[in-house]
Amino acid sequence: MAENTFKKLADKWQAKWEEEKLFEANPDKRKKFFVSFPYPYMNAVPHIGHFYTLMRVEAFARYKRLRGFNVLFPQAWHCTGSPIVAAAKRIEEGEEKQVKSLKEQGFSVKEIKRLKRPEVWAEVFPGIWRKACREMGISYDSRREFITTSLNPYYDKFIRWQFNKLKEKGLVSKGEHPVVWDPKTNMPVGDHDRVEGEGETPQEFCLFKFSLGDNRKLVSATLRPDTVMGITNVFINPDVEYVVAMVNGEEWVVSRPAIEKLRNQDFKVDVKGNVKGSAFIGKKAEFFKGQELLVLPASFLDENYGTGIVHSVPSESADDLVALRNIQSDEKLLKKYNLDIGIVKKIEPVEIFDTPGIGGRAAQHFLDKYNVKSQKERDKLEKIKKELYKLTFNKSVFNSLYKEGFSQSLEGIFVSKGQEIIKNDLLEQGKIHLFYDLTGRVVSRSLAECVVKIVKDQWFVKYSDKDWKKKAYDALKQIKLYPDIVRDQFEYVIGWLNDWACVREQGLGTRLPFDEKWLIESLSDSTIYMAYYTIANSIKEIPLSEVNDELFDFVFLGRGNIKKDFAVKMRDEFEYWYPVDFRNSGKDLVQNHLTFFLFNHAAIFPVNKWPKGIGVNGWVRVDGQKMSKSKGNMIPLREMADVFGADPSRITILSGGEGLDDPNWDSSFAKMIGSKLLGFSNFAEEHYGKGRPDRKEIDNWMDSEINRIIKETEGFMEETFFRSAIQKSFFELQSKLKWYLRRADTPNKDVIKRFIEVQVLLLTPFTPHICEEIWSKIGKKTLVSIEKWPETKSVSFKGDEEFLEKILDDFKAVLKLVKFKPKKAFLYVIPKEKELLDEEIGFLKKEVGLEVNIFSVSDKDKYDPENKSKKAKPGKPAIYLE
RNA sequence: GCGGGGGUAGCAAAGCCUGGUCAAAUGCGCAGGACUUAAGAUCCUGUCCCUUAGUGGGUUCGAGGGUUCGAAUCCCUUCCCCCGCACCA
Numbered sequence: 001m002a003e004n005t006f007k008k009l010a011d012k013w014q015a016k017w018e019e020e021k022l023f024e025a026n027p028d029k030r031k032k033f034f035v036s037f038p039y040p041y042m043n044a045v046p047h048i049g050h051f052y053t054l055m056r057v058e059a060f061a062r063y064k065r066l067r068g069f070n071v072l073f074p075q076a077w078h079c080t081g082s083p084i085v086a087a088a089k090r091i092e093e094g095e096e097k098q099v100k101s102l103k104e105q106g107f108s109v110k111e112i113k114r115l116k117r118p119e120v121w122a123e124v125f126p127g128i129w130r131k132a133c134r135e136m137g138i139s140y141d142s143r144r145e146f147i148t149t150s151l152n153p154y155y156d157k158f159i160r161w162q163f164n165k166l167k168e169k170g171l172v173s174k175g176e177h178p179v180v181w182d183p184k185t186n187m188p189v190g191d192h193d194r195v196e197g198e199g200e201t202p203q204e205f206c207l208f209k210f211s212l213g214d215n216r217k218l219v220s221a222t223l224r225p226d227t228v229m230g231i232t233n234v235f236i237n238p239d240v241e242y243v244v245a246m247v248n249g250e251e252w253v254v255s256r257p258a259i260e261k262l263r264n265q266d267f268k269v270d271v272k273g274n275v276k277g278s279a280f281i282g283k284k285a286e287f288f289k290g291q292e293l294l295v296l297p298a299s300f301l302d303e304n305y306g307t308g309i310v311h312s313v314p315s316e317s318a319d320d321l322v323a324l325r326n327i328q329s330d331e332k333l334l335k336k337y338n339l340d341i342g343i344v345k346k347i348e349p350v351e352i353f354d355t356p357g358i359g360g361r362a363a364q365h366f367l368d369k370y371n372v373k374s375q376k377e378r379d380k381l382e383k384i385k386k387e388l389y390k391l392t393f394n395k396s397v398f399n400s401l402y403k404e405g406f407s408q409s410l411e412g413i414f415v416s417k418g419q420e421i422i423k424n425d426l427l428e429q430g431k432i433h434l435f436y437d438l439t440g441r442v443v444s445r446s447l448a449e450c451v452v453k454i455v456k457d458q459w460f461v462k463y464s465d466k467d468w469k470k471k472a473y474d475a476l477k478q479i480k481l482y483p484d485i486v487r488d489q490f491e492y493v494i495g496w497l498n499d500w501a502c503v504r505e506q507g508l509g510t511r512l513p514f515d516e517k518w519l520i521e522s523l524s525d526s527t528i529y530m531a532y533y534t535i536a537n538s539i540k541e542i543p544l545s546e547v548n549d550e551l552f553d554f555v556f557l558g559r560g561n562i563k564k565d566f567a568v569k570m571r572d573e574f575e576y577w578y579p580v581d582f583r584n585s586g587k588d589l590v591q592n593h594l595t596f597f598l599f600n601h602a603a604i605f606p607v608n609k610w611p612k613g614i615g616v617n618g619w620v621r622v623d624g625q626k627m628s629k630s631k632g633n634m635i636p637l638r639e640m641a642d643v644f645g646a647d648p649s650r651i652t653i654l655s656g657g658e659g660l661d662d663p664n665w666d667s668s669f670a671k672m673i674g675s676k677l678l679g680f681s682n683f684a685e686e687h688y689g690k691g692r693p694d695r696k697e698i699d700n701w702m703d704s705e706i707n708r709i710i711k712e713t714e715g716f717m718e719e720t721f722f723r724s725a726i727q728k729s730f731f732e733l734q735s736k737l738k739w740y741l742r743r744a745d746t747p748n749k750d751v752i753k754r755f756i757e758v759q760v761l762l763l764t765p766f767t768p769h770i771c772e773e774i775w776s777k778i779g780k781k782t783l784v785s786i787e788k789w790p791e792t793k794s795v796s797f798k799g800d801e802e803f804l805e806k807i808l809d810d811f812k813a814v815l816k817l818v819k820f821k822p823k824k825a826f827l828y829v830i831p832k833e834k835e836l837l838d839e840e841i842g843f844l845k846k847e848v849g850l851e852v853n854i855f856s857v858s859d860k861d862k863y864d865p866e867n868k869s870k871k872a873k874p875g876k877p878a879i880y881l882e
Numbered sequence: 883g884c885g886g887g888g889g890u891a892g893c894a895a896a897g898c899c900u901g902g903u904c905a906a907a908u909g910c911g912c913a914g915g916a917c918u919u920a921a922g923a924u925c926c927u928g929u930c931c932c933u934u935a936g937u938g939g940g941u942u943c944g945a946g947g948g949u950u951c952g953a954a955u956c957c958c959u960u961c962c963c964c965c966g967c968a969c970c971a
Binding site for chain 2: 811
C-alpha cells in the first residue's frame with residue numbers, strides 16, 4: 001500500500017525534474033559546489049552498499065542546492081580492467097557459476113548469451129545503473145555520463161593526456177616487479193582468479209650463499225638477514241635430491257622446486273646434476289671468510305619452501321635452537337651420518353642482540369617460557385616465532401659483533417633500523433641475493449600451481465618519489481575530511497605507498513601513449529577524471545579530431561592559447577567548476593583510489609585545483625548482518641525501490657549510521673518511516689493555512705524551537721552527519737510539534753504554516769519526492785528541490801516549558817502510584833512559581849483530568865491536610881491528592 | 883603480523899575529545915492506556931534490578947587493572963568485530 005504510494009510519487013516527481021532539467025548544471029553567477037561518487041565498476045548491478053555511499057553524495061548535493069549553491073553532480077561508469085573481460089570469457093566458456101550469478105542479478109538467458117562480448121557489458125550495465133539511480137531519485141546531471149576505456153575515444157584521449165603529463169614530470173618509469181604468476185596460461189594471477197590461496201603474496205627472501213670449499217655453494221633462504229652474525233651451522237634435508245646448477249655463473253645447490261622459481265625471477269640457471277642432501281652432511285661451509293659452519297641433517301625441511309636449505313641462528317630462532325639441541329642429543333643420528341659427536345656438541349648459540357629484560361638468548365628464553373622440548377611442538381613454536389620476532393625486531397639492539405663489517409657501526413642500533421642496512425650491505429658485497437616466494441600455496445583458475453615471476457618492462461607510477469609524497473601531504477593538509485578521523489589513515493598510506501605497477505597486458509582500457517603494448521590499469525585511469533566531468537557534455541559536441549593534448553593542456557592547465565569557441569568554453573567550464581568539493585567513497589578506497597586521487601591532483605594541477613573535501617564511510621550491514629553473497633542479503637537497488645519505496649529507502653539507509661562506523665540497514669525502520677512520512681503529509685494538508693490568528697507565548701516557544709532545530713540540523717548537514725541531521729530535523733521536530741499541539745489547543749496559523757514549510761525543507765535532501773508532493777499540495781508553485789533552506793527568525797520566548805513538562809511528569813507519576821482514584825489535586829509551589837503555574841492551570845487540568853488547585857507554600861490559609869507543602873522545592877512543587 | 887576504525891541497555895545508535903548535571907539522547911521492538919464497532923494509523927505512559935504518593939538504593943557501558951573525591955568518558959593490559967596490506971576492482 002504505502003510502498004505503492006511512494007512508487008507513484010517517485011515516478012511523478014522524477015518525470016517532473018527531468019522535464020524541468022533540474023539537475024543539469026551549467027556555470028552561472030552562483031557559487032559552485034562539486035560533488036562526486038567514484039564511478040562504479042560495470043560488472044555488477046547496484047546494491048545497498050553502493051546505495052549508501054551514493055546517498056551521502058546525493059543528500060549533500062541536495063542540501064547544497066537548497067543552500068543556494070550551483071551543484072555539479074555528475075556520474076560515469078567504469079569499464080577499465082580485466083574483470084569484465086574475464087567474466088565475458090567465462091560466459092563464452094559457459095562457466096556455470098558465472099551464468100548463475102548473472103541469472104541471480106536478473107538477466108535472461110538471451111541477455112547472458114550476449115554478455116560473452118565485453119563491449120556488451122559496457123553497454124548493458126550502465127543502463128541498469130542509470131535506471132536504478134533514477135528510481136531512487138538521485139539528482140545527477142545525466143548529460144555528463146560516459147564510460148571509460150578506448151570504447152569511449154574522447155575519454156581515451158584524456159587518459160593518454162594524463163599519462164603524458166605524468167611522464168613529462170618523470171613520475172612514470174620502467175622497472176621490475178614480482179607478481180603471482182600462472183605458468184600454464186603465462187599470466188599474472190590476481191586474488192579473484194584463484195581457486196586457492198586468496199591473499200597470498202610474494203614475500204621477499206634473502207638467499208645466503210655458503211661456500212663448501214670446492215666450487216659449490218649451499219644456498220639458504222631467510223627472512224632475517226639481520227641475524228647474519230649469529231649463524232652457527234647449516235641444515236639440509238638428507239633424504240631430498242638437491243640440484244646442482246650454474247646460477248649466474250656460480251655453482252649453487254638448491255632444491256629442485258627452487259630451480260623453476262629462480263628461472264622465473266631472471267636468474268640464469270643451468271642445471272648440472274643431482275645430489276642427495278646426505279652427501280653434504282658433515283661438510284664445512286663458510287659465509288664469511290674463515291668460518292667453519294657444520295652442515296647438519298634436518299629431515300623437517302620442505303623442498304618446496306624457499307631453497308630447501310636453511311641456516312641456523314640458535315640464539316634468536318627457537319626453531320633453530322630446538323633443532324640443534326635435538327640433534328646434539330641424538331647420538332644415533334650423529335653416528336649414522338658419521339659426525340664427530342664432540343664437535344657437534346660444542347656448537348653453542350652466538351649472542352648477537354641485546355633484548356631488554358632477556359639479554360642475548362631470546363630463543364632459549366622463549367623455549368623455557370613455553371616449556372618446549374621438541375621440534376614437533378609446532379603450535380608452540382609458531383607462536384614463539386611470532387612473539388620473538390615482534391619483540392626483537394622492535395626492542396632489541398645489535399651487540400658488539402655488529403660493530404664492524406657493515407657500512408656503519410650497528411652496535412646499539414635497533415634491529416628494526418639495521419635490518420635494511422645489513423641487507424643492502426650484503427647485497428652490495430654479492431654475498432646474498434633477493435628472492436621471492438609465495439606466502440602460501442596459490443592455485444589459479446586454470447588449476448596450475450602458481451609461482452612468483454619478475455615482470456620486466458613494467459611501468460610504474462612513482463608514488464615513492466619523495467617530492468611527490470611531500471606534495472601529497474600538502475594536498476592532505478588543506479583538505480576537509482568527512483569525518484576528520486580518517487586523516488591518520490591517509491597520512492599513513494601516503495607514507496607507505498610505493499611505486500604502483502600501472503599497466504596490464506590484458507583487459508579493457510587505454511593504451512599507454514608512449515608504450516602501446518601496455519594497457520593502463522584501472523586504478524590509475526581514475527585519479528583525475530573528475531576534471532573531465534566539467535567538460536564531459538561539451539566535449540561530446542566537438543569532432544574527435546579536435547581533441548588532443550594541446551586542447552587538454554589549454555582547458556585544464558591554461559597552457560597555450562586556443563582561440564576556438566569550444567576550447568574557450570571548456571576552459572571556462574573547468575575554471576568555474578574545479579576543484580572537487582566533496583568526493584565520497586567507502587573506507588576500503590582510502591588505501592588506494594582516494595590516495596591516488598590526492599597524489600595525481602598534486603602532480604598535475606596547481607594548488608587551487610586540488611581537492612577540497614573527501615568523505616569516507618563504513619560498510620553497510622543488513623539488519624545487523626555483514627553483507628555477503630553467501631548470506632543472500634545483498635539487496636539490489638531495484639528491489640529496494642519496489643519493496644520499500646525510494647523515499648523510505650533513502651532516509652533509512654542514511655539513518656543507519658554515520659562517521660566511519662558500519663551503517664546498518666534496518667528493514668523495520670524502513671517500513672515504519674514510510675507511514676510516518678505519510679502521516680506528516682496528511683497533517684500538512686489538513687493544517688496548512690488553518691489555525692487561530694492570535695499569538696500566545698507558546699507560539700513563541702514553538703518558533704524558537706524551530707529556530708534551534710534549523711541551526712542544529714544545519715551543523716550536522718555541513719559535516720555530512722546525516723543520521724544526526726535526520727534525528728534532529730525529523731524526529732525531534734515532530735516531538736516538539738506534539739508538545740506544541742498539546743499546549744496550544746488550536747495551533748497558531750503562522751506557526752503551523754512555518755512548521756510545515758520548515759519540516760518539508762529539512763526533509764528534502766532525504767525524501768525529495770514526498771516533499772515535492774507536500775509542497776505542491778500546500779499550494780506552492782515552485783519545486784522544493786530548488787527552494788531555499790529555511791531561515792531562522794527572531795523571536796523571544798519567556799516561558800519555561802521544561803519546568804511545565806517536568807511538573808507534568810511528576811504529576812502523572814504520583815497519579816500512577818496512588819492506590820485510590822483521586823478527584824482533586826493540590827499543588828504547593830514556591831511563591832515566585834505560582835504566577836507562572838496559575839496561567840497554566842487550564843492546561844494541567846486538561847492533561848490530568850482533575851480539578852487542580854495551586855497554593856503558594858507561604859500561603860497561611862492553604863488547604864493542606866497532610867502537610868505535603870513542606871516537601872516543595874524550587875522547580876519541584878509538592879503534590880497532594882484526594 | 884602491520885596500519886586505521888570500532889565494541890554502550892532486547893535491537894540499532896548518541897555520549898567518550900573538553901571526567902561529575904549519565905541508569906545513559908533518539909528510533910525500533912515490547913508492555914499498558916486513550917481513541918475506534920474492530921483492526922491499522924495516531925496520541926499518552928512505561929521498558930536494568932529492588933523499593934516508593936513524584937523517592938531512595940543496588941548493579942551496568944567487551945574483560946581486567948590503574949589514575950581520581952568521582953570514569954561509559956583519562957592511562958595500561960587483554961579479548962572480539964570491521965577495512966586495508968598492492969597490480970585487484
